[in-house]
Amino acid sequence: MPFIEIDGVHKSYGDTPVLKGIDLNVEQHQVVTLIGASGSGKSTLLRCINGLEDISGGQIRVDGEVASGRGTDVDRLRRDVGMVFQHFNLFPHMSVVRNVALAPMRVGGVPRAVAEEQARVLLERVGLADKADRMPDQLSGGQQQRVAIVRALATGPRALLLDEITSALDPELVAEVLAIVRELAEGGMTMLLATHEMGFAREVSNKVCFLHQGVLLEEGPPEQIFGEPQQERTRAFLRRIVEAGRL
Amino acid sequence: MTVGSDLLTAGPARPKAAAPPRNALPLAGTAVAAVLAAVALTAVTALSVMDAVPGAGVAVTAGAVIVAAAVLTQLRPALRAVRSSRKAAEAWAQDRRADARRAVSEAREDAWTALGWCLTALVVLGAVWFLFANDRAVQRTFFDRDVIGISISEIASAFGTNLFIAVVAQVLILVWGLALALARMAPGRAGRPLRLLATSYIDGFRAVPAIIIIYLIGFGLPLAKVPFLSSLSPVWFAILALTLTYGAYVAEVFRAGIESIAPGQSAAARSLGLSQSSTLRHVVLPQATRRVVPPLLNDFISLQKDTALVNVIGTIDAFNQSKIFASNHFNLSSVTVVAALFILITIPQARLVDRLVAREQRRGKGA
Numbered sequence A: 001m002p003f004i005e006i007d008g009v010h011k012s013y014g015d016t017p018v019l020k021g022i023d024l025n026v027e028q029h030q031v032v033t034l035i036g037a038s039g040s041g042k043s044t045l046l047r048c049i050n051g052l053e054d055i056s057g058g059q060i061r062v063d064g065e066v067a068s069g070r071g072t073d074v075d076r077l078r079r080d081v082g083m084v085f086q087h088f089n090l091f092p093h094m095s096v097v098r099n100v101a102l103a104p105m106r107v108g109g110v111p112r113a114v115a116e117e118q119a120r121v122l123l124e125r126v127g128l129a130d131k132a133d134r135m136p137d138q139l140s141g142g143q144q145q146r147v148a149i150v151r152a153l154a155t156g157p158r159a160l161l162l163d164e165i166t167s168a169l170d171p172e173l174v175a176e177v178l179a180i181v182r183e184l185a186e187g188g189m190t191m192l193l194a195t196h197e198m199g200f201a202r203e204v205s206n207k208v209c210f211l212h213q214g215v216l217l218e219e220g221p222p223e224q225i226f227g228e229p230q231q232e233r234t235r236a237f238l239r240r241i242v243e244a245g246r247l
Numbered sequence B: 001m002t003v004g005s006d007l008l009t010a011g012p013a014r015p016k017a018a019a020p021p022r023n024a025l026p027l028a029g030t031a032v033a034a035v036l037a038a039v040a041l042t043a044v045t046a047l048s049v050m051d052a053v054p055g056a057g058v059a060v061t062a063g064a065v066i067v068a069a070a071v072l073t074q075l076r077p078a079l080r081a082v083r084s085s086r087k088a089a090e091a092w093a094q095d096r097r098a099d100a101r102r103a104v105s106e107a108r109e110d111a112w113t114a115l116g117w118c119l120t121a122l123v124v125l126g127a128v129w130f131l132f133a134n135d136r137a138v139q140r141t142f143f144d145r146d147v148i149g150i151s152i153s154e155i156a157s158a159f160g161t162n163l164f165i166a167v168v169a170q171v172l173i174l175v176w177g178l179a180l181a182l183a184r185m186a187p188g189r190a191g192r193p194l195r196l197l198a199t200s201y202i203d204g205f206r207a208v209p210a211i212i213i214i215y216l217i218g219f220g221l222p223l224a225k226v227p228f229l230s231s232l233s234p235v236w237f238a239i240l241a242l243t244l245t246y247g248a249y250v251a252e253v254f255r256a257g258i259e260s261i262a263p264g265q266s267a268a269a270r271s272l273g274l275s276q277s278s279t280l281r282h283v284v285l286p287q288a289t290r291r292v293v294p295p296l297l298n299d300f301i302s303l304q305k306d307t308a309l310v311n312v313i314g315t316i317d318a319f320n321q322s323k324i325f326a327s328n329h330f331n332l333s334s335v336t337v338v339a340a341l342f343i344l345i346t347i348p349q350a351r352l353v354d355r356l357v358a359r360e361q362r363r364g365k366g367a
């Protein structure tokens, strides 16, 4: 049974359809990548899976449980599925360690001392132990994004949604963030990520999905999507990526 | 022919004759004249004050000398401006253009500095002259030393009532304003009635002048014989009325603050599994509070001043107390005392707001 099942999902903002019937499965321990032009609906899809947006049609299931529509246990859903954002969204009024410990404390009911200890252990693992007591704005973008990943991991999710987590970074900081994602992939973390880093997508993904104007036009193993894409639109998109020197 | 080649074939660029910088000499001359005029005016004012206050000759002379000396310090920049203007013309004639422009720029800055201080001196001299004009009538009406001496202690203690009203109202307003703001932002279909209610309240209480709310509550509640409420003292009527009025303003301040927090902050908190109320409490409100403090303090300053409005319902606050003195002595100096007390408490707060705003801007840039 797939861990995340997306069945005919539609989403409109007012009268504007943004997702037009998306079908997609993510198996446990799989890494699935969403590629597609800006505005094709990648972020929206990820936000729907995390219950940050209501969907207008279809169904999303996580681990067999319905995770969309009325009566969804969003709290449980979010314990199972963590999310990392393009702009980090660290809480600027809390130290790094407090950022990481917040959810275990307020959601998991873990006592502060324990939560902060665990947070320090996690930060240590991504090489940020010495930054634990800094405020987020004292860190570089790459460091902030690493903290954001650690923060999402602190509640022990079984899957991660990563929304263009390197797009807001200076080029020289991208690698340190991707290294963590790679490590998570090797560790068997189930992940669904939107990215413009095609080389990285090719390397870590089990499956790549090309989204075009709210439609999932093509999906397949990375060798196929990057090697011999079937759809003209996929080819055109990848051509533009190559011309921009990003592949 | 295309536009492009049209542009390309346009005639050879002719070097434009450089325009000389504006002549600063008239401005510099004005500055010198202004300094001399201000010194002369100081002397004239001093003489008229001496006329009005016989026996204060030494003090007045000393004051006049200080003002005149202060104004005279501006003769230096004014004269320097004249010199710089001459140098600029010379430099321009010798084709040292950068030097010429720099000299003109210096001349103008010097001249404007001198003119600015002269204007300030003029305003001060004007105020002094006004005060002592008409055989000191103005000074005696507003600044009569005897009346001030008689009234000051009682007014100061009545001012305690103003402060009490302000402080208690501020605490209540914080609570009430936040409740209104949250009601106004109640989410979804179920929140609609609450939103409507809060919006009408806020619109209504911002529309009606505070003095009318105070009047209605101060006279209306006792007349209406509302249980408990009508037995309150006028001071508490005032607190109630100001809380109702300012709660509406502060609700809008809170709402603006909460809405100014990027939606990504809530999204991140919610995606971590925090409930709506935890998100508000631990993530949104702490950040909003920081931004809200300066506008909140501004509202509180204006609330403090509005405590003087309670005199319409007969509360003996500083203003009412001073009016009693004023009518007993046919003199407004006691009211001046009240004004001074308000200035005394407001200015530190105004400066604090400035500093907080500056800090907030630095923080914004640093991020």
Ligand SMILES: Nc1ncnc2c1ncn2[C@@H]1O[C@H](COP(=O)(O)OP(=O)(O)O)[C@@H](O)[C@H]1O
Pocket (backbone or CB within 6 Å): A013, A018, A036, A037, A038, A039, A040, A041, A042, A043, A044, A045
């Ligand atoms: N909150 C919103 N309200 C209205 N339209 C939105 C909103 N969020 C996204 N959209 C629209 O939905 C489309 C898909 O956006 P998004 O999912 O962010 O695309 P991507 O992440 O692939 O760049 C875009 O056309 C965008 O303008």
Ligand SMILES: [Mg+2]
Pocket (backbone or CB within 6 Å): A042, A043, A044, A163, A164
């Ligand atoms: Mg996006």
